[in-house]
Amino acid sequence: MESLIPVPPPIRRLPLEQTPPAREAAPVGVGEKDGNGAQPASGGFTAARRSIGAPQFSIRRMEIDAVSVSYSDREAVKSVSLPVRQGEVLSLIGPSGCGKTTLLRSLNRLTELTRTATLTGRILLDDVDIRLIEPTLLRRRVTMVFQQPNPFPMSVFDNIAYVLREQGSRRVRKKTLEPKVHSALQRAGLFEEVKDNLDHPALRLSGGQQQRLCIARALAAEPEVLLLDEPCSALDPQSTQVIEDLIVKLRDDVAVVIVTHNLQQAYRIADHVAFMYLGELVEYSSATALFNSPREQRTKEYVSGAFG
Amino acid sequence: MDSSVATPAAQTPPAAPPQQPQQSGRGAVEGSATWQLSDRIGLAVCWALGLLFCAIAVAIAVYLFLQGIKYLKPSMLVTPAAGGFTQSESGGFSDAFIGTLIVAVMGISLALPAGVGIAVWLVEYGRPAALARITESTIESIAGIPSIVLALFGTVIFSSTALGFLSRTSEGVVFGRSFFAAAAMLSLVALPLVVASTREGLNAIPQHVREASYAVGKTKIATVRRILLPTARPQVATGAMLGLGRIIGDTAIIVVLLGATQNFAPVGGTFPLNYLRGAGTTLTNFVYEASPTGNLNQPQKAYAAAFVLLLMVLALNAAVDIVHRRARKAGTWSH
Numbered sequence: 001m002e003s004l005i006p007v008p009p010p011i012r013r014l015p016l017e018q019t020p021p022a023r024e025a026a027p028v029g030v031g032e033k034d035g036n037g038a039q040p041a042s043g044g045f046t047a048a049r050r051s052i053g054a055p056q057f058s059i060r061r062m063e064i065d066a067v068s069v070s071y072s073d074r075e076a077v078k079s080v081s082l083p084v085r086q087g088e089v090l091s092l093i094g095p096s097g098c099g100k101t102t103l104l105r106s107l108n109r110l111t112e113l114t115r116t117a118t119l120t121g122r123i124l125l126d127d128v129d130i131r132l133i134e135p136t137l138l139r140r141r142v143t144m145v146f147q148q149p150n151p152f153p154m155s156v157f158d159n160i161a162y163v164l165r166e167q168g169s170r171r172v173r174k175k176t177l178e179p180k181v182h183s184a185l186q187r188a189g190l191f192e193e194v195k196d197n198l199d200h201p202a203l204r205l206s207g208g209q210q211q212r213l214c215i216a217r218a219l220a221a222e223p224e225v226l227l228l229d230e231p232c233s234a235l236d237p238q239s240t241q242v243i244e245d246l247i248v249k250l251r252d253d254v255a256v257v258i259v260t261h262n263l264q265q266a267y268r269i270a271d272h273v274a275f276m277y278l279g280e281l282v283e284y285s286s287a288t289a290l291f292n293s294p295r296e297q298r299t300k301e302y303v304s305g306a307f308g
Numbered sequence: 309m310d311s312s313v314a315t316p317a318a319q320t321p322p323a324a325p326p327q328q329p330q331q332s333g334r335g336a337v338e339g340s341a342t343w344q345l346s347d348r349i350g351l352a353v354c355w356a357l358g359l360l361f362c363a364i365a366v367a368i369a370v371y372l373f374l375q376g377i378k379y380l381k382p383s384m385l386v387t388p389a390a391g392g393f394t395q396s397e398s399g400g401f402s403d404a405f406i407g408t409l410i411v412a413v414m415g416i417s418l419a420l421p422a423g424v425g426i427a428v429w430l431v432e433y434g435r436p437a438a439l440a441r442i443t444e445s446t447i448e449s450i451a452g453i454p455s456i457v458l459a460l461f462g463t464v465i466f467s468s469t470a471l472g473f474l475s476r477t478s479e480g481v482v483f484g485r486s487f488f489a490a491a492a493m494l495s496l497v498a499l500p501l502v503v504a505s506t507r508e509g510l511n512a513i514p515q516h517v518r519e520a521s522y523a524v525g526k527t528k529i530a531t532v533r534r535i536l537l538p539t540a541r542p543q544v545a546t547g548a549m550l551g552l553g554r555i556i557g558d559t560a561i562i563v564v565l566l567g568a569t570q571n572f573a574p575v576g577g578t579f580p581l582n583y584l585r586g587a588g589t590t591l592t593n594f595v596y597e598a599s600p601t602g603n604l605n606q607p608q609k610a611y612a613a614a615f616v617l618l619l620m621v622l623a624l625n626a627a628v629d630i631v632h633r634r635a636r637k638a639g640t641w642s643h
Contacts, residue, residue, distance in 0.1 A: 110519060140525035149522045153638050161455050162521075168530035203639030214520065221524050234642070 376615020
């Protein structure tokens, strides 16, 4: 029975207690010049940060190393280097078409589905080049939530169970999967709302619930990195807040990378922010530093709403 | 818009206060009162044509219902056709009824898997692109071939010695007419409908839903089996039902490739195979033969058989409706 459940990839998650509370030293990378710079707040961004405080710890899980992605002859991402750390939320911001979604999709090799896309540079997951990892295994370790809530047209339970079962198999029985389905829903903060309606069609949930189901689905694979592509852009403010709280809660267990158009959102939930413009990484630093004292002129103009 | 067109308000007598609620009733969307004359004539023609076709459909259904109820006796469905001079002597059309069911089941069980497979390949794989284009246009041209031409082609194939095991063979000559032969060619009639409808269903699924499945480590084939095909089920069912309708409605292939006897003509062999390798008939062929132009000339039974055919088609429509309604209950993506 146990053998029918897909064997989860070896979990390299480090337990919370053993990690030093100090922030990791600034890694190498183009934008990284002051990783630890928690400058005093000044300037336009006075909105409250989530009451999360600084991350308790952070461990580098992924390393984006001089990655460029081109579609046919158009270069969408130009030699970007970034660290992705567990224990904190990394937010990619920038105007439409700046390559942030492309960069996000290249982290679990979804760009390969686009035939014309070519990638140069290296992306490492725990020091292993992701091109050496079988794509289906990689995508279970690096899962993704999309802009549009897109639960599968089946029951709430089956949405999660589909992820837990091996490929197209239906052999593992519902009873066996129940604990795992419940825990995935609990981690996504959805369990209390749907526990009596697990067999209801998932597409009948509200938009916010659907998106949390998608997060639960992404978490059910026990990922090490969670990618979110503008997860709140189709949602109302209340659902957005619930999901933001959730994302912040998740950062200790998984490395979270979120693409957002919403600067306030990036400011509220991100620990580090990367500003991209026309495919280039313009600036990468802590959220407070980037919003309150940007080093680059383009960053300053963007975060103050001059363009984009 | 065009002030030269008389508005209804101008035509009605001036002392007509109840005009107001009428306007707010329909005019909330857009009244045709402001339209140009040519547009209003066009609208009137559309209305008239719509009503005309409704009337024709209703007339056919009602007439066949009345005739069918008058002439159809349950015994006809269990009594085989027999030789006789009067309508009371010539038996029923049980062989034709069962024959219709046989070709329907055999035809669709060939066309459905093949059609769904082709559609999945075209939409989800479709490489090399040139092969996909050729496949597409081949399927389209099959849809355009008259079934009598398919039937004629079928005689060539199924009279070949290699396929002799599918029909009656005597002294090395292959008869080439059997349920196998007819069902194979009828499946070609249904195939384009299954392919087109399934493709439509698959194309309607947003790309990000596929990606959501890939993004949790699912392979393409698992996504097709567990997400895409279940989602496209209503359209697959529609294609299958349309295909079934074409199969049970086809006459040319039955006449040419099923032998058009009025009874089963089993060939030697084990039970189901002896019938399937032999000649037979279907309801459409029976209706044709029993109509005043046919050899049997027993119009009352033609009406009865046509009524049964109509009921089968209506049942198919109802089945499609149920599948669609169930799918609507499951909801869809919000855009």
